[in-house]
Amino acid sequence: MSRPMQERAVRTRERILHAAAEVFDEYGYAGTSITRILERAGSTHGAMYFHFKSKEDLARAVIVEQAQGLKLPEKPAGLQQLVDLTLHLAFELQSNVLLRAGVRLAVEQEESGLREYSVYEWWIDQFRRELDEARQRGELLPEVDEAEFARILVASFTGTQVMSQIATRRVDLPERIALLWRYLLPGVAPAEVRERLVVSVERGRTPA
Known part of the structure; x- marks a missing residue:
């Protein structure tokens, strides 16, 4: 050819x-x-x-290709970058039709019978690398398991965006993700780390 x-x-x-x-x-x-x-x-x-x-x-x-074209961080930078990334994805879901359709199809797989889990594993890996960096920086509590929390975060983000889609067609998704972090962070980060983290919807308006 x-x-x-x-x-x-x-x-x-x-x-x-x-x-x-x-x-x-x-x-x-x-x-x-x-x-x-x-x-x-x-x-x-x-x-x-x-x-x-x-x-x-x-x-x-x-x-599988839902993340095509997304400007994801090239290098892991820890917990702040992970927070910013999830907020950025919340805004992307409002306007990025490939991401939005990929997420919808991944959630509604009972309709199609696809059983395509690889995309969840891919997002878990993206979140896990930021958590590994956070561990190196001393940003996580000793009892936190990075792999477990990465899976919990993907599941929490997925459920939150589904609820936001039903309630407001994702208009309030960035606010819901910011609220999610306010409740998750005390379980994974020491107080002195939380004090310097910024959980702001505005940080999601530009790529992390």
């Missing part, structure tokens, strides 16, 4: 993936059809099946 053809194929795949994200976000898995996705993408069945085998395959791609 020549370079122009390769680039065109990549663009076509991206267009279909993002159209699928928009439709999954609006209608959920059950309410989404391949025809509706292709109409949104302005593409053909042939182009879609060149890249994706089925609607299930498309949904899995949206789940």
Whole structure:
């Protein structure tokens, strides 16, 4: 395949993936059809099946690639960066359709039968690396297990965003995440560390 053809194929795949994200976000898995996705993408069945085998395959791609384009921290910086990252994700969920659709499909997997857990493991790893750095910096209580807390944080964030979506379509999600941290931090960080941490919704408006 020549370079122009390769680039065109990549663009076509991206267009279909993002159209699928928009439709999954609006209608959920059950309410989404391949025809509706292709109409949104302005593409053909042939182009879609060149890249994706089925609607299930498309949904899995949206789940797995939900973080595509996110500006995540390149290097771990500890507890403050972890707080900022979760607040930033709260804002991203308000506007980033690929992330939002990926999260919705990951949460609603009983509809599709996908059983795709790898994305949760990926987010756990992202949070865990900040916690490992926090441990090195002496920011965690001795009894805190970094791996356990990373899993708890992913679960807590997931549940909080679901409740925010139902209540306000995520309008209040940054405030809910800030509140979550105010209750979580006393269980993981010493008082002197908490005193210098900033849990502010405003810190989530720009990439961590």
